Amino acid sequence: MKSLPLRFLWLPLRGVIRLLLALLILFEEWGWEPLARQLARLAQWPPLRRLEAAIGRLPAYGALAVLLLPALALLPVKIGALWLISSGRAGLGLILIVLAKLLGTAVLARLFSLTRPALMQLAWFARGYQRWSLWKAGLLGWLHASWAWRQARAMRRLLRLQWRRFRQA
Known part of the structure; x- marks a missing residue:
């Protein structure tokens, strides 16, 4: 019976954690493809x-090392942003974190598209990627089926309709 109060605390907390993870994944998904396309345009240089081309020819573990580079390269930037926040320049620190997140997502998306064939040769990576994809799809399915998501989509459709009517008037 001691675990009953903990269970009542865990259930709402689990929902909040699930929602935050879903929103984080949604943010990543929102930026992944468009940012990768922008970097692909730059790659015409x-x-x-x-x-x-050299990255695309890397062996599996070389590709894995290259995939880790954006996280390592942006770590000092993120630490600097936290320092800015702690020293009273929160706005500048938050802007730096957001820019680092966008740049990191763009580079990671592009690198993943280049290294994916090599990475999928690693059995453990392929299994992990498949599990991640299934888990992510389930989490996003849960979010899309939620009442709040459906209400937000209905509100968005209504606002778009009203905007079109306003522009035509």
């Missing part, structure tokens, strides 16, 4: 095209 011959030196970047050669670099991408």
Whole structure:
């Protein structure tokens, strides 16, 4: 019976954690494809095209190392942003974190598209990626089926309709 109060605390907390994870994944999904496309356009520049070709030829563990580079490269930037926040420049620190997140997502998305074939040769990576994909799909399915999501989509449709009517008037 001691675990009963903990269970009542865990259930709402689990829902909040699930919602936060779903929103984080949604943010990543929102930026992943468009940002990767923007970087692909930059890759038309011959030196970047050669670099991408070299990345695409890497063996599996080389590809894995390259995939970790954005996280390692942006770590000092994020630490600097936290320092800015702690020193009273919260706005500047938050802007730096958001920009680092956008840049990191863009680079990671592009690198993943280049290294995915090599990474899928690693059995443990392929299994983990499949599990991640299933888990992510389930979490996003839960979010899309929620009352709040359906209400937000209905509100968005209504606002778009009203905006069109306003523009036509």
